[in-house]
Amino acid sequence: MAELTPEVRAKHWAKTKNLTIATLVVWFIFSFGIHWFANSLNSISFFGFPFGWYMAAQGSLIVFVIQIFYLAHAQQKIDEEFGVAEDDAQG
Amino acid sequence: MKSSSFIDNLPKVYAIYTGGFIAFILLMALMEQAGMSGDTIGVLFVAFTVVIYAAIGWLSRTMQVEAYYVAGRQVPAVFNGMATAADWMSGASFVAMAGGIYFGGYGYLAFVVGWTGGYVLVASLMAPYLRKFGCYTVPDYIGTRYGGNTARLMAVIVLVVASFTYVTAQIDATGTIASRVLQIPYTVGVWFGLLGILLCSMLGGMRAVTWTQVAQYIVLIIAYLLPVFWMSNKQGFGLIPEFAAGHAVQRLMELETLHQVGTLLPTEKFAGLSALVTPHATAGTGMAAWKFTTLVACMMAGTASLPHILMRYFTTPSVKAARDSVAWSLLFIFMLYFTAPALATFVKLQVLDPELASGIIGKAFSDVQSLDWIQKWSNVGFLKIVDSNGDGILQINEFFMRGDIVVLATPEIAGLPAVISGLVAAGGMAAAMSTADGLLLAIANALSHDLYYKMIDPKADTKRRLIVARVLLLMLGAAGAFVASLHLTNILGAVAWAFDFACSGLFFPLVLGVWWKRANREGAIAGMFFGFVAGSAYLYYVYNGGAPWLGIDALRFGMIGMPVSLVAMVVVTLLTKAPDKEIQDMVDNMRVPKGNTVLSATH
Numbered sequence: 001m002a003e004l005t006p007e008v009r010a011k012h013w014a015k016t017k018n019l020t021i022a023t024l025v026v027w028f029i030f031s032f033g034i035h036w037f038a039n040s041l042n043s044i045s046f047f048g049f050p051f052g053w054y055m056a057a058q059g060s061l062i063v064f065v066i067q068i069f070y071l072a073h074a075q076q077k078i079d080e081e082f083g084v085a086e087d088d089a090q091g
Numbered sequence: 092m093k094s095s096s097f098i099d100n101l102p103k104v105y106a107i108y109t110g111g112f113i114a115f116i117l118l119m120a121l122m123e124q125a126g127m128s129g130d131t132i133g134v135l136f137v138a139f140t141v142v143i144y145a146a147i148g149w150l151s152r153t154m155q156v157e158a159y160y161v162a163g164r165q166v167p168a169v170f171n172g173m174a175t176a177a178d179w180m181s182g183a184s185f186v187a188m189a190g191g192i193y194f195g196g197y198g199y200l201a202f203v204v205g206w207t208g209g210y211v212l213v214a215s216l217m218a219p220y221l222r223k224f225g226c227y228t229v230p231d232y233i234g235t236r237y238g239g240n241t242a243r244l245m246a247v248i249v250l251v252v253a254s255f256t257y258v259t260a261q262i263d264a265t266g267t268i269a270s271r272v273l274q275i276p277y278t279v280g281v282w283f284g285l286l287g288i289l290l291c292s293m294l295g296g297m298r299a300v301t302w303t304q305v306a307q308y309i310v311l312i313i314a315y316l317l318p319v320f321w322m323s324n325k326q327g328f329g330l331i332p333e334f335a336a337g338h339a340v341q342r343l344m345e346l347e348t349l350h351q352v353g354t355l356l357p358t359e360k361f362a363g364l365s366a367l368v369t370p371h372a373t374a375g376t377g378m379a380a381w382k383f384t385t386l387v388a389c390m391m392a393g394t395a396s397l398p399h400i401l402m403r404y405f406t407t408p409s410v411k412a413a414r415d416s417v418a419w420s421l422l423f424i425f426m427l428y429f430t431a432p433a434l435a436t437f438v439k440l441q442v443l444d445p446e447l448a449s450g451i452i453g454k455a456f457s458d459v460q461s462l463d464w465i466q467k468w469s470n471v472g473f474l475k476i477v478d479s480n481g482d483g484i485l486q487i488n489e490f491f492m493r494g495d496i497v498v499l500a501t502p503e504i505a506g507l508p509a510v511i512s513g514l515v516a517a518g519g520m521a522a523a524m525s526t527a528d529g530l531l532l533a534i535a536n537a538l539s540h541d542l543y544y545k546m547i548d549p550k551a552d553t554k555r556r557l558i559v560a561r562v563l564l565l566m567l568g569a570a571g572a573f574v575a576s577l578h579l580t581n582i583l584g585a586v587a588w589a590f591d592f593a594c595s596g597l598f599f600p601l602v603l604g605v606w607w608k609r610a611n612r613e614g615a616i617a618g619m620f621f622g623f624v625a626g627s628a629y630l631y632y633v634y635n636g637g638a639p640w641l642g643i644d645a646l647r648f649g650m651i652g653m654p655v656s657l658v659a660m661v662v663v664t665l666l667t668k669a670p671d672k673e674i675q676d677m678v679d680n681m682r683v684p685k686g687n688t689v690l691s692a693t694h
Contacts (some may be wrong), residue, residue: 004683009679020216023215032605036380048338058209061204065425068214072415085684085685
């Protein structure tokens with residue numbers, strides 16, 4: 001680990017933190033924000049579903065799945081950029 | 092079962108297995124045509140799958156520490172995703188969740204949102220960092236990151252309480268299924284279920300549990316999806332039930348007006364059984380919205396603190412694989428959760444819609460009473476109909492059912508072939524067994540590794556450590572079965588408690604251990620202790636009839652434990668001195684994937 005200077009570590013961690021914060025903001029909106037207004041959203045029809053019901057039954061879930069796949073991809077890119085990815089990372 | 096060729100052949104092995112399972116389903120369908128009774132088919136389904144799991148468990152037996160605790164750290168991301176999905180989706184998800192939505196409507200979707208969104212927390216805050224740490228158990232991480240036996244012991248205590256609460260619910264679920272399928276008393280069913288669970292985990296530890304969980308995932312997902320697709324197509328709603336559910340929800344709302352759901356109250360009270368009195372899609376504002384979001388918060392934080400889930404990510408070959416594996420886990424979990432609300436909607440429609448052959452509400456009481464499924468489930472005490480007003484017609488408020496049986500009874504309610512009932516029973520059994528295995532292993536590992544090896548007898552040799560682990564597994568299983576047979580709360584309730592215990596005690600010490608370098612031993616101990624005690628004391632208060640404060644009831648007591656834990660941890664940390672350089676370097680090391688794990692491979 002000798003080649004990792006404190007500066008590189010700090011920059012890598014700053015970028016990692018930003019990615020994590022962005023992830024958690026989106027997560028917060030779809031976990032809490034949108035469901036708080038479910039009652040009003042229910043008056044909108046979405047493919048036949050009341051929209052508030054739809055977001056809790058399916059919509060938020062789809063967002064979470066996409067978010068985690070994106071996070072895994074983006075974090076790997078950050079790790080590679082700073083040369084801290086594992087050398088022989090397997091699938 | 093440990094050579095690398097086995098790992099390379101995994102896709103082939105499980106493809107053959109899946110093909111074999113489908114062939115078995117077809118064979119059973121043929122037998123049904125040939126006149127075999129539905130009861131026999133049910134028994135064969137459960138027996139066949141349990142024997143397969145036990146065989147995998149036997150083939151994966153091991154006496155190596157790394158294989159026993161973390162499956163040799165060679166489980167590929169996709170397979171670990173499947174194993175985690177089975178580990179995660181318990182009797183509560185498979186058997187009870189759709190039933191909760193069936194009776195409780197929109198409010199219960201909080202479980203659907205909470206139990207999926209929690210994985211965003213696992214992926215972003217925990218899993219990759221804990222994998223880099225290289226620990227065997229969650230208390231192992233707490234004990235090393237914060238240092239000292241007190242922190243380790245506190246983590247062990249929270250883990251044991253949360254996981255044990257959870258495991259009783261799973262044994263309860265296996266007992267419920269076994270009693271119905273094998274037509275034996277519930278208390279005997281519980282012990283039968285336990286036997287199957289122990290066969291899988293006793294000999295091979297994490298390695299055996301991993302490969303049986305993958306097998307169990309395949310069974311449970313087929314068993315969950317098939318009936319829903321069948322119903323949706325049979326009733327002409329559409330090919331893909333999840334898309335077609337929209338119109339079903341609308342139709343249901345019309346029928347609810349017809350049957351006066353929401354205005355009629357249950358005519359009688361039966362312990363453990365409920366009547367359909369809550370409208371399906373009504374969301375509510377103010378307190379209802381608050382209750383929804385607080386339940387979501389507790390379930391999410393609990394997800395990210397439950398050791399049997401976190402320890403699955405210790406088994407991957409790399410940090411990257413751990414991260415990818417969380418994504419695969421959620422995708423596999425999503426397949427079931429995305430379907431559960433549709434399932435609840437369709438089953439409710441089956442019962443409520445007078446135009447469907449399966450509709451019973453508004454029909455003649457004597458006709459309903461003579462239905463096969465009504466009689467069978469009544470016989471085991473999970474269902475009741477009473478003609479309270481004596482008008483000879485079954486009203487919505489005269490039909491009582493245990494929420495936990497909705498999914499299991501679905502094929503019979505919808506008039507699907509008996510082979511589907513057998514399949515669903517096998518799926519429910521797989522879900523409950525896989526989670527119970529993961530939980531029992533988490534508890535036994537924490538006690539054998541952290542309590543016995545790290546604190547009581549650090550000189551114990553490998554053989555002794557692994558024998559202690561197995562003896563503990565047996566004792567815990569027996570204790571779990573005993574508590575389950577007492578039937579203290581329903582499955583969903585007990586599982587929610589487990590999440591609340593876990594997030595009250597462990598969430599902030601786990602997160603801040605990675606994300607706040609300044610966090611120290613004194614703070615972590617205070618966080619675990621005060622959070623856990625505050626949450627438990629509050630549960631005790633509301634469980635014994637205390638008035639919930641701000642609508643925070645027994646399902647949501649994590650809302651009390653978590654803030655207390657956070658405040659205690661931050662305040663005490665800031666009042667005491669910062670951790671030394673060695674610990675700070677450890678945190679730095681944890682934050683980059685490259686390089687050796689913090690703890691050496693065998694410790």
